[in-house]
Amino acid sequence: MALNKVLIVGSAPDALKTADWDTSCFSHTIVINNAWKACPSWSCLIYPEDFPVDRRPGDEDSYGKRIVTAEEFVPVQNEFGGFVYAGGTMSFTAGYWALGALKPDVIAYIGCDMVYEATPGGSTHFYGLGTADPLRSDVTLQSLEAKSLRLQALAHQKGCAVVNLSEREKSRLCFPRMAFASLETMSQRPDIGTPLPCAVESALSAESDLGYWVESGRYWEEVGRFDKQKLRDIDDLWLATATELALA
Template sequence: MLGSGPSATEARQWNSEYWTHLVAINNAWRVRSDWDMCIFPEDLPVERRPSTLSPAQQLVEADDFVPVQNQFGGVVYAGGTMAFTAAYWALGALQPDVMAFFGCDLVYPASGPTHFYGQGTPDPLRDDVTLQSLEAKSARLQLVAAAQGCACVNISEDESRLVFPRARLEALTEMNPVEFDQDTFEAIKARENALGYYVDSGRYWECVDRFDAEALAEIDALWLDAPVR
C-alpha cells in the first residue's frame, strides 16, 4: 500500500519481488511505473490520474471500493480518508496475507513538504467526524484484517499515526496477524451495528448530521483499548 508521504520516493529503489500487488493511493502512481492498482476518490482531478495503463494495471474508483468497504462496516467506522479506504478495498478484493504500508504515516510537518510531490492538502487532518482518531481507525483496520488472516505492518521508519507493527520489506513473509480477543472484537462490532451509522452510497458527508461525534469517539476508544499480542 503506497501513499504519498514525503519519503514515498524511497520505494523507487525497491525490488518488486517482495510483493504480489502494488496498490498506489491517489498520486502515488507517480512514484513507480510498475503499480498494479491505482485507487482514488471521485474528487481527484482527472489531470492527476494515470492517463495510460498497461494491460495489467487497474484503476479502482468509488464504484469499486465502496461496496467492498461496506462489507467491513462502511466508511463511517473505517474512517473517511483514502489510506483506510484503500486498505479495506485491498483486504476484500485481494485477500492478502500481509498488507504493508509505506508513505501512509498520516503525519504532516508544519514546514517543508507534506507529500513526495511538495505541498499538499493534509486530508486526514480535516475536521471530520469519522477521523477523530487516526490511531483508532488504524487499530480497527488491524483487527478487522487479522480476523481475515491478514497482518498489517508499517515498513516506514518515519513518525506515524498508524499503530501497526514495524517491519522490513525483505521480511514481509515472516509477518503474522496480531492475536486478539474474539469476544472483545465481536462486542465492538455489535456497538457499531447498534449505532447504525451505515451509508450504502459511501457519501457520508451528505448525511453527516445523523452522526453523534461522541458516540463515534467512544467506539474509537474501544478499538484503541482492544488488547493485541
C-alpha cells in the same frame, strides 16, 4: 505456496523509496491518488470520486494496470461496516479494498503515516506541499489510531497481517513496524499479536447497535445524523483492543 503480499503506497516523502525497491515480491502494488508518480512499479491505482482528472495517469502510464474507483471500492468497504466506522480517508479505504478484493496474507503500508511534518526542504508530501486530507475536520476521523486498529483487527479475522514499512519516527498507524528486506524474504505469515476477540466483538457490536450505515458511501451527505461523541466512544473501544492485547 508463496505468500500473497500487497503493498499500499501513500504520498508521504518516503513513498519515493519504492522507486528503488524490487516489488516483485508483492502480488499487487496499490498506489493512492498521486502516489503513482512515486512508484513506477504500481499495478493498481485507487482514488476517490473528486480526485482531479489532471492528476490521473494518462493511457500510456496506466496501460495494463488496474484503476480502482468508487464503483469498486464502495461495495467492498461496505462489507467491512462502511465508511463511517472505517474512516473516510483513502489510506484506510485502500486497505479494506485490498483485504476484500485481493485476499492477501500480508498488507504492507509505506508513505501513509499521516503525520505531515515538513522535511528540511519544506515538503509534506513526496511532490512538495500537499493537503493533509486525513487531518481535515471529519466526524469519521477523530482518531486515526483507532481506525488503524480497526483495520488491523478485521484483517486478522481474515487471516491477514498488516504492517508498516515506514522508518519515520512518528506514525498515526498502529500497525507493527517491519523492514522491507524482512518482508521481501518472508515465506510465512508473520506471527504478530492480534487484539483479543472479546474487545473486537464489543466494538463491532457497538457499531451495529448505532447503525450508522450509508450504502452509497457518501456519508458526508448524511453527516447531520451522526453523533460525534458516540463515534468517539466507538473509537475508544477500538483503542482498547490494543490496550487489552498489551495486558494479555
